[in-house]
Amino acid sequence: MxxxxxxxxxxxxxxxxxxxxxxMQQQVERHKVQDTSAELKRFEEAKKQAMEQLQILYQKALSEVGEENAMIFEIHQMMLEDLDYCESITNIVCSQQVNAEYAVAKTADNFSAMFSSMDDPYLQARAADVKDISEKLIHILMGNTEQxxxxxxxxxxxxxxxxxxxxxxxxxxxxxxxxxxxxxxxxxxxxxxxxxxxxxxxxxxxxxxxxxxxxxxxxxxxxxxxxxxxxxxTFDTMRLKKMELDRENSLLAELKGQPSITLDGQTIHLYANIGSVTDTVAALNYDAEGIGLFRSEFLYLENQDYPTEEEQFQAYRTVAENMAGKKVIIRTLDIGADKNIDYFQLPKEDNPAMGYRAIRICLTRPELFHTQLRALYRASAFGKIAIMFPMITSVEEVKQIKEIAAQVRNELKEAGVPFDPSVELGIMIETPAAAVISDQLAKEVDFFSVGTNDLTQYTLAIDRQNPKLDRFYQPHHPAILRLIRMAADNAHKNGIWIGICGELGADLDMTETFLAMGIDELSVSPSSVLKLRQKIRQTDVSKVIPKG
Known part of the structure; x- marks a missing residue:
């Protein structure tokens, strides 16, 4: 063995x-061409065919793995239309008078090397995407049969x-x-x-x-x-392990419809995080009690331009209706840092995680924020929607948000547009500043939701996307747990509820500690809901000694 x-x-x-x-091996040779116009026409036709193939792949992925994960094929289509990418191919064909296959292969090598040399792991991973779309183009140009x-x-x-x-x-x-x-x-x-x-x-x-x-x-x-x-x-050991995993999954399925309540009677709301409208299917399938985080930025990421109020309204309304009266917490636009969009034309920053992102963009581009809030309030007439604001660091920001929200409500009321006037407004606790002044912030909002990914990053001064720092990334660090406990205590003192929507919420080693802190809600990926419910139902909070 x-x-x-x-x-x-x-x-x-x-x-x-x-x-x-x-x-399929594709040996690309370089050879001179006399008619560069004809070669460029070949390239354009191949690009059109590749776009059609990618659309088919998108539809297949959409039905099998959901909209958020199918989005890669829309990104590949965008990359095929990227001006720099296409101009490089065109320039190589025309200036060197070479065949389109060679120009595509050369551009792929150059762009892939550029992405691979970047520090950001997300951008490094895009090197494979450039290679993927380029190989598809070469495949078509060479007239090869399908893989x-x-x-x-x-x-x-x-x-x-x-x-x-x-x-x-x-x-x-x-x-x-x-x-x-x-x-x-x-x-x-x-x-x-x-x-x-x-x-x-x-x-x-x-x-x-x-x-x-x-x-x-x-x-x-x-x-x-x-x-x-x-x-x-080894065979026998692994066979038993597989049988145990299969048995656990069967037992977990029996928890559907059961309350998320501890042995000593403490109830906690168990919600799901989603990134697209179609993800509600998974949330319902795993019996989530609501949506604790709908990442609205994916509506922007999948578009070629700013989504209109009507487009956003239809998406939010669909999620609200699909969840049939269960709470749906929608986070306002959280663009910036590792999530950039070309049409936003955001400036290049040396430290984007601490830069122009999330609520900072919304408050400095009020027309953008205004449009999203109108869509959210309109959708509130069709279900139980709550609105959550990311990257908060001050009371002044929250007061400004509330003023804009009040303006939107007044506009809709005067226009006779139906909406729910009691929509809850909450903020994310994902900066140390928000946790430290949570006693003041709690007086301004209806709920807190802790974003543990960014809270860990900012508290420990660690770029959470840098693999070289994995050994230093400690989400169980006492400082982080103290900040969460501080926020929980201040929330409850002021009569509001608090949840956790970051990755730490699904960490079964932390469930007892969060229950002991009095966390009211945990929002996790849909597939983690039943495992977490099982852990909750097996816990006696009165016997827990909290970490941190």
Whole structure:
């Protein structure tokens, strides 16, 4: 038996034969052309065909993994239309009088190298996206037949890496798991794998050898271990682990419809985080009691221009109606930092995480904020909507927000447009400043929601997207827990409720501590809801000694 180790990005255990995914080799040659106009026409036609193929992929991903995860194929379409990308190809064809295939390949190399050299892990991951769309263009230009994504029997897929377009096209009835030499946990492929719930391990490097083709293997997505030709003892151990995981999932399903209440009678609201309208399906399927965080910025990220009031209204209304009277907390636009949009024309910043982002953009672009608030209030007539504001650092910001919200309500009232005048207004506690002055902020709003990802980043002065700092990123740090407890105490002293919507909310090691703090609501990814409900129902808060 041989054991190799990588990084697990999707939990689960899979047994099967290893099959290497062979990408179609495309040897691009450089040759002179006499008619550059004809060559550019070939490029434009190939680009049009690629756009059509990407739209088909988008629709397939939309139905299988939801709008948020399908968005990568819209991003790929945008990249195909990117002016710099297209101009580079055009310039190489015309200035060097070369074939379009070579110009695309050369541009792909240049852009990929540029992204790979950047410090931001998210931008580094975009290097693979440039390669993906460029290979598609070259594939079309060379007139190659379509890549096969089917397999004759169920197997575990091995590859150097898998592009998002390849992952979504795999016949999932035949894919038991996948193992890649490269890849990052920030890549779209990893995100898609999680949503598709296929056990996955990345970053095994050169340990994954070609002569493992056809071997019997076991993948443990929890530990990141891959067992080649497992011995009897390992096989039996992993078989029992898989049986236990299957049993746990069956038991979790029995918790649907059960209250989220502790052994000593403490009730907590258990909500879901979503990024798109279609994600409400997963929230309902996992029996979330409401939506604790609807990331409205995805309405902006998936558009080529600012979404109109009507477009936003329809999205918010649909979510409210789908949740059928359950609370839906919608966070206002949180653009900036790692989420940038070209048409916003945001200035380049040395430290964007601490720069022009979120509520700072809304308060300095009041027409943008005004439009979103009108859409939100209009949608409140169709369900139980609450509005939450991110990146708050002062009481003055909250007072300014409330004034704008009051103006919107007055406008709608005068125009005879129906809305719910009792919509709750809350803020995110995601900066140390907000936690420290939470006694003052609590007098201005109806609720708090703690964004633990940014609160950890700002409290520990750590860029949470920098993999080199993983060992220093400690979300259980006593300072963070003290800030959360301070905010919880101040919320309750002032008669408002407090929730947690960051990743820490799904950390089962912290559930007892949050219950002991008196946290009223936890909002997590839909797939974490039932696991968290189970933990809550097994806890006696009176016997808990809080951390921190």
């Amino acid at each position: 041989i054991t190799i180790k990588g990084k697990g990005v999707v939990e689960g255990v899979a047994f099967g034969k290893l099959s290497f995914f062979q990408k 096969s994504y089917s397999f004759t029997e169920p197997c575990i897929i091995a590859a150097d890496d898998l592009a998002p377009s390849e992952t979504v096209q795999l016949d999932k009835t035949k894919v038991l798991a996948f193992v890649t030499r490269k890849g990052s946990s920030n890549s779209h492929t990893a995100i898609l794998a999680r949503t598709m719930n296929i056990p996955a391990i990345i970053g095994v490097g050169d340990q994954l050898k070609p002569d493992f083709e056809g071997k019997d293997i076991i993948v443990d997505g929890e530990t990141g271990n891959v067992y080649i030709n497992p011995d009897t003892a």
